[in-house]
Amino acid sequence: MIGVIKKKRVAVLISGRGSNMSALIAGAKAPDYPAEVVVVIANKADAGGLEAARADGIAALAIPHRDFASKAEHEAAVSAALRAAEVDIVCLAGYMRLISPEFVREWEGRMLNIHPSLLPLFRGLHTHEQALEAGVRIHGCTVHFVTEGMDEGPIIAQTAVSVKTGDTPATLTERVLSVEHETYARALALVASGKAVMQNGRTVFSD
Incomplete structure (x- = not known):
């Protein structure tokens, strides 16, 4: 019996409507695609891509950067959400935030843009x-x-x-x-x- 290949779990970070996010979600629906989008995270509560992700059955979270006193605190919250979702790969798709070296080092080799x-x-x-x-x-x-x-x-x-x-x-x-x-x-x-x-x-x- 041929074993089932476990798909990599992917998070997509967005700031707006997320057209590339939607394309990744659509592509991942192919049975032989090696990844699945499991969560979408936006740094803006009104990002249009959140509703688009939910309509596709994807968990979608708003973690607004304005709710945090510092970039470090915001990124810590984002990383916590990524770990909670057991994410393997992070895809930036119109994520309009400059990312700190600390965040990059945590996900380096596993984060795409x-x-x-x-x-x-x-x-x-x-x-x-x-x-x-x-x-x-x-x-x-x-x-x-x-x-x-x-x-x-x-x-x-x-x-x-x-x-x-x-x-x-x-x-x-x-x-x-x-x-x-x-x-x-x-x-x-x-x-x-x-x-x-x-x-x-x-x-x-x-x-």
Whole structure:
């Protein structure tokens, strides 16, 4: 009898509507997907993604950062919720909080983020404006392991899109978002299956 492979338990951290969160939840519904989303946590009580997660039968918690006296206290509450849910992997999906080195170290190698550029190009905010100003002809998105440096972690997956004549930040945003969902689900599957692991500051892949 073939044993059942235990799926990795995933938490998604959001701040808004959570379109990438919804894509991860949808992708994880496939029977052969190596992970399952077990909890969604938002740092804002009115984050739209909370209701979307609940509608999919996922536990969803608001842990508003404004309810805490310090970043450390807020992150301690988030970590406690992650441990309570017995989470294996943490996915940041539009989580608009700078994460402390202490939080990163607790989850390093098990925490992923998606960024709307082809890293190491265009770190930080306003990536589409940066791409248009730089005049690049190819743009895209990157999923990477989270490390202490902002948008500096080892790359797991990338998808490129063309920059078209006449593009605006809005049209480029839409084109990149159209590939973000598949890219994030693919990257999470690689990590959850053990085919992509972080070792010595690099991503090591196996078949």
